[in-house]
Amino acid sequence: MKRNNLTTAVVAAIAGVAGFAGLATAVDLNPDGLGQVLIYPYYTVNKSQDTLFSVVNTDSVNGKAVKVRFLEGYNSREVLDFNLFLSPNDVWTAYVSQRSDVGGAAVFTRDHSCTWPVIPVGGQDFRAAAYAGGSVFPPDGGPTSITRTREGYLELISMGDIIPGSPLADATTHIQTGVPNAGTPPCSASAISGNAPQPYLVAPTGGLFGAGTIVNVGVGTFFGYNAEAVDGFTSIPLWSGSGGLTPSLQQANTATSTVGGAIAYVFNNGALLTLDYADGIDAVSAVFAADAIYNEYFTVLGDGAATDWIVMFPTKRFYVDTFYNGGTVIPPFAENFGASNAGQSNVQVGINLYDQEEGYTTQPEDFSPPGVGHPSSLPYEVNVISFLASTDANAGITSGVFGSTLVSNIPPYGDRGWMRLDMASGDGGHAMRPAANNGDVLNGLPVTGYEGYNVINANAQPGLLANYGGLFRHRASRSCTTDGAVPACS
Numbered sequence: 001m002k003r004n005n006l007t008t009a010v011v012a013a014i015a016g017v018a019g020f021a022g023l024a025t026a027v028d029l030n031p032d033g034l035g036q037v038l039i040y041p042y043y044t045v046n047k048s049q050d051t052l053f054s055v056v057n058t059d060s061v062n063g064k065a066v067k068v069r070f071l072e073g074y075n076s077r078e079v080l081d082f083n084l085f086l087s088p089n090d091v092w093t094a095y096v097s098q099r100s101d102v103g104g105a106a107v108f109t110r111d112h113s114c115t116w117p118v119i120p121v122g123g124q125d126f127r128a129a130a131y132a133g134g135s136v137f138p139p140d141g142g143p144t145s146i147t148r149t150r151e152g153y154l155e156l157i158s159m160g161d162i163i164p165g166s167p168l169a170d171a172t173t174h175i176q177t178g179v180p181n182a183g184t185p186p187c188s189a190s191a192i193s194g195n196a197p198q199p200y201l202v203a204p205t206g207g208l209f210g211a212g213t214i215v216n217v218g219v220g221t222f223f224g225y226n227a228e229a230v231d232g233f234t235s236i237p238l239w240s241g242s243g244g245l246t247p248s249l250q251q252a253n254t255a256t257s258t259v260g261g262a263i264a265y266v267f268n269n270g271a272l273l274t275l276d277y278a279d280g281i282d283a284v285s286a287v288f289a290a291d292a293i294y295n296e297y298f299t300v301l302g303d304g305a306a307t308d309w310i311v312m313f314p315t316k317r318f319y320v321d322t323f324y325n326g327g328t329v330i331p332p333f334a335e336n337f338g339a340s341n342a343g344q345s346n347v348q349v350g351i352n353l354y355d356q357e358e359g360y361t362t363q364p365e366d367f368s369p370p371g372v373g374h375p376s377s378l379p380y381e382v383n384v385i386s387f388l389a390s391t392d393a394n395a396g397i398t399s400g401v402f403g404s405t406l407v408s409n410i411p412p413y414g415d416r417g418w419m420r421l422d423m424a425s426g427d428g429g430h431a432m433r434p435a436a437n438n439g440d441v442l443n444g445l446p447v448t449g450y451e452g453y454n455v456i457n458a459n460a461q462p463g464l465l466a467n468y469g470g471l472f473r474h475r476a477s478r479s480c481t482t483d484g485a486v487p488a489c490s
Contacts, residue, residue, distance in 0.1 A: 026232045026263040026274065027252050029287040033209045034058065035229030037249070037284075040154040040212040041312040041449050042382060043070070045098035045105045047403030048216055052095045055156055055210040055227075057086040063162035063172055064208065065201055067240065067247055068115075070096070070107065070126060072152040073382030073406045074142045075337045075345070076317035079126035079149045080107060083242050085114040085162070085172040085192055086208075087185060099125065104146035114172045114187040116242050136245070137323055141338035151406055153312060153382055156227075157247050158208060160201030160237035167191050168200035198239045206231050214402065214452075223401075223452050223471045228314070230284065232265075249315055250324070252280030259436040266442070268480045268489060275435035275442075282433055284446075285315045285332075289432060290476035291424035291444035295451040297387045299400070300415045304456030306400030307412075309385040309474075310449035311421070313347075316381045320345040332445050334427040344379035347445065348426025351376055355414035367408040369396045376426065380406050385421075387412040401454045401469075423447060424479065431481075440489050443479045450474060 043051035057064050069081040084092055094109040108123040109115075126149035129135040131142055142148070162169050171191035174183030190196060210227035235255040238247035252262040257276050262283035264275045277283045297307040319330040320337045329336045337345040351367075354360050366375040368390050378385075384404035388395040389411055396409040410419070423444040424430050432442045455468040480489035 025256060026254055026265045027230060027283040027287055028232050028265040030229045030231040033226055033229045034207055035231040036158040036204050036206045036208065036233040037230035038154075038156040038208055038210045038227040039230070039314050039448070040156075040210065040227045041225070041314070042073075042151070042153055042214070042310045042384075042402075043096050043105075043212065044151045044214060044402050044404060045096055046150055046398075046405070048098075048218055049221075049402070050095050050097045050215050050217070052093070052213040052215060053154060053210065054091060054093045055084075055086070055208055057088065057090045057208060059161070059205065059207040060088050061164060062205065063087045063090070063164075063169055064204065065159045065162060065168075065197055065239070066208070067155075067157040067159055069155045069157070070149075070152060071155065071317075071381070072126075072131065072148050074148060074343055074380050075131065075140050075321055076152075076381040077131035077137060077140060077321075078245070079105075079128070079130065079152065080124065081242065082119070082124075083116045083159075083192070083197075084156075085116075085168070085185075085187075085197075087113070087162075087169075087173040090174065094119075097123070098150060102147070104128070104149035112174065112184045114185055114192050116189075116192045118187075140321065140323070142343035151382060151404060153314075154212070155249070156208065156210065157233070157238070157249075158204035158206065159239050159247060160204050162197075163200045163202060166200035168197050195239070195241060198237075201237045201239055203236050204234060204238075220467045221454060221469055223469055225450055225471050225473070228288075228448055230287065233284075249284045250279075250281045250318055252283045254283070261436075266478070268442075268478045271489070273440060273480060273489060274437070275440055276437035277433070278436050279433075281315055281318045282435075285432060286435075286442055286446075288314055288446035288448055289332075289442040289444050289478060290447050291422070291479040293421050293423065293447060293449075293474040293476050294418065295472060295474050296416070296418045297412055297451070298416045298453045298455075299387045299412050300455075305415075305453065307387045307451060307453040308399045308401040308404065309419075309421075309451050310402075311378060311383040311385060311447060311474075312449045313381055313383075313445060313447055315446050316345070330433070332430040332432050334430070341374070341379065346374040346377035346379050347430070348375065348377045350420075350422030350425055351410060352420040352422065353410070353413040353417060354419070355417040359414065359417075361413045364411060367396065368411055369409075378408060382406055383408060385410055401452050434483065439482050441481050441483065443481065447476070448474070
């Protein structure tokens with residue numbers, strides 16, 4: 001056995017036992033749910049819903065300085081960011097809600113953990129400046145209304161561990177009273193504002209996990225999910241003040257990278273690939289790369305059943321937004337944001353629908369209502385696929401479960417079944433840039449998300465209406481090729 005294959009086999013065995021625990025020498029998507037970076041694939045305030053978030057610091061010794069960044073769903077322009085300071089064993093909770101019928105979204109918290117700036121008691125409104133002009137970002141050609149902030153997603157990036165016993169630790173550690181949930185840290189502005197925290201941070205060690213929940217109190221729906229956890233993201237502190245655009249997913253770094261970027265660990269059909277990229281963002285994309293995603297749908301009109309798929313591209317903006325890519329779209333994506341349609345960056349996918357009894361169709365070959373020039377394309381960073389009949393007045397306008405306007409619709413094949421969404425073959429083929437160390441190319445797109453379904457029973461008991469729902473993460477497959485190398489992707 002070649003030495004590199006032996007090394008891979010040993011690392012794979014360790015990873016299989018530990019779930020990547022302790023393998024912080026490369027970027028990986030930790031199946032155990034702990035990491036340095038957390039990605040919450042979807043928030044919404046549509047349809048009278050609120051989205052709740054939590055993040056937990058499992059480290060009993062070190063506090064964490066964390067960048068919290070909310071991004072809208074069209075093109076991932078940020079709508080709010082701030083710094084969060086978690087003490088050891090701490091939890092931070094917040095929720096996003098709609099301000100008014102004509103307003104955008106805002107974040108609220110009753111939590112005692114320190115943030116800078118401080119979130120007002122009445123909540124902090126999301127902002128349109130990053131996509132509508134008036135900030136360092138030029139307008140991107142998408143919608144400019146504040147209502148664009150109503151759907152999107154959340155990133156948390158650990159900037160560093162807080163040195164125990166430091167002034168920053170003293171300012172952010174909760175003072176206990178003996179009453180549960182009554183501990184309050186000093187949160188002194190002189191310690192947590194500006195660049196005051198920077199001298200008291202060391203490289204982050206991970207250990208964060210989180211969850212998101214989409215709730216409609218009025219009708220009784222509750223959709224909860226785990227945040228995606230990226231570990232091994234950075235080997236150095238990545239401090240930034242609250243007004244900065246950093247840290248970002250572009251800053252993934254690995255000390256042992258031979259090309260000055262970041263290494264990614266990715267499993268491909270049971271084999272562990274070690275991929276060294278000059279651009280750190282490619283390492284993050286690699287751990288989310290899939291040539292297809294799979295999930296089910298359930299849509300029975302008589303039972304009041306509906307299904308939405310969240311299909312979210314967590315790194316897309318760095319490849320399609322001219323603010324980041326210098327004007328030229330970068331593979332595996334196909335067109336810049338706004339290149340042919342205002343407010344869109346289309347990427348073609350393949351639709352394969354199956355019922356529950358081996359029935360199969362590739363029809364429709366497009367989402368409904370039909371687009372022009374972009375068959376079967378997903379146009380946004382956060383996409384919501386609904387399964388509504390073509391005759392439904394809401395098909396392609398709002399989704400059935402979450403009420404999303406970032407919607408593409410697929411008329412279901414039968415009232416229940418499953419779908420394979422091909423991420424690799426559209427637009428002549430989607431493939432990432434080759435890894436610098438071995439030429440390995442991951443086919444498909446960086447993607448994550450889940451299926452959400454809701455069933456309304458109007459006659460659970462006389463006079464009683466009942467709602468039932470579930471949320472299930474997408475399953476995925478990967479494929480890898482190597483240009484001229486034998487064996488390929490070893």
